[in-house]
Amino acid sequence: MLPYKVAFHIQPYKGRTDRTVHDNIKYIIDKYGNHGAFYRFKTSTGKILPLFYIYDSYLTPPEDWANLLSSSGSHSLRKTPYDGVFISLIVEERHKDDIVSGGFDGMYTYFASNGFSFGSSHQNWKAIKTFCDINNLMFIPSVGPGYIDTSIRPWNNHNTRNRVNGKYYETSLQAALMVRPEIVTITSFNEWHEGTQIEAALPKKxxxxxxxxxxxxxxxLYLELTRKWAEQFNKEKEQWLM
Structure with a gap:
């Protein structure tokens, strides 16, 4: 068995609609579904399904997503060989209800800058998790080691978050574990241009x-912190399930 699995993060593209995403999902599962590295998630009902993150999902109206993700949708993936766990991006608070009506299975926050959006603000995670629990959705908080993208967005200095020698990362991880999520995502492994990398780093100029x-x-440093908190996460999950 391969030690690492891959889940797909579907970015927006010109002409992306619920129908094109329908075709995307079919293509991905047909081409990669039998690969050993293809990630599948065991749901609370015992089903083992592929998991897809839909970035900037709010760009498509919820009624269009419902055609794809509700069981009665005109081109629904539900109860077909292409069914999956579909995770929407939450940016603004109003997106919560759209995610429910769109038929998604959960929501994730993506951004590594605490306070950048409603969804990425640690102080809102408890309320979002409560909303998700009430509506039978997964809540997947996203954490990061810090954030600085001024080399590509000079105007965005107000969203810079200092790493504080790993303390920012650990604070983010602690905030995520506090809401007892099933999954925590990390943004990112190697996005140096946004200062969110956790891969090994030597001085470079x-x-x-x-x-x-x-x-x-x-x-x-950040790989070791990731290992430490992943072990802590697994231990706590065992306790939550007892």
Whole structure:
């Protein structure tokens, strides 16, 4: 068995609709569904289904998503070989009801900058989780080690979040575990241009950019923190299920 699995993150693209996503899902499952690295999630009903994250899902009206994700939809994936666990992005508070009416199975927050959006604000996670529990949805909080994207978005300095030698990451992880989620996502492994990478890093400077490293800590600081909190997460999940 492969130690790592891959779940698909479906980005917006020109002409993306519920119908094109229907075709995307069929293509992905037909082409990769039997691969050992294809991630499947065991639901509360015991089904084992592929899990898909739909980024910027709010760009499509909820009634269109319902055609795809509700059991009575005109081109529904439910109760077909292409059924799955479909996770919507929550940015604004009003998106919660749209996610329910669209037929999604849950919501995730994605952004690594605490306070950037309603969904990515740690202080809102408890209320979002309560909403999800009431509506039988998964809540998947997203965490990150920090955030700085001013090299590509010079105007966005107000969303910079200092790493504080790993403390920001650990605070994010602690906030996520506090709401007892089934899954926690990490944004990201290697997005250096947004300062959210957790991969091993050595000091690096070019003519146009100074890359952030983790000095005075070891290059694998954030991988070690990830291991530590993943182990903690697994231990706590066992206790929640007792």
């Amino acid at each position: 070019t003519l146009t950019r100074m890359y952030l490293d983790y000095l005075p800590h070891k290059p694998d």
